[in-house]
Amino acid sequence: NAGVTQTPKFQVLKTGQSMTLQCAQDMNHEYMSWYRQDPGMGLRLIHYSVGAGITDQGEVPNGYNVSRSTTEDFPLRLLSAAPSQTSVYFCASSYGQRENEQYFGPGTRLTVT
């Protein structure tokens, strides 16, 4: 099993550009989520999904879109990048029972200039 994979590992964008961060898992997990990590702020939930076709907003959803067309993939789209979106982004997944822990990808470091 590859677990949770994220691409790219690093990305530099100019303000106003758009891009998609990719996330895939091969564990047949129902639940997937996206977090951003900023110094001193821990991980903040951007969007999450409890299954294919179902997504919901987290704590900081503005400026981001998600979709879940398959169980395996959960891409995060930045519509018009802003310097405030400079961060490290983590994707995570877990089985559908609420007591189950999340498995995290290695992260994508994004810089917006």
Add this chain to the structure above:
Amino acid sequence: AQSVTQPDIHITVSEGASLELRCNYSYGATPYLFWYVQSPGQGLQLLLKYFSGDTLVQGIKGFEAEFKRSQSSFNLRKPSVHWSDAAEYFCAVRNTGGFKTIFGAGTRLFVKA
């Protein structure tokens, strides 16, 4: 709304000394509680979790945590710290009615020889 507080931004302990990292949560019922560890440049790894039963839970790498309902706390402990424990530690809360998981800001642990 649920929230998680980790009061200590960073802690320094001597190798071989005991460790306690604090976590307090705000939630109306007993949530699911997790501790994760993040080594530099890595994703997060689960240390332990609590969702019911014995309030003292054991985890990997010799860590344990105790759930105290009266104090809304879930503190992480280790009797003897090793240099390899230097990392950032995150407490997380998942409500019992859904899958949304909220993380604390993290505590960075430094271990001195």
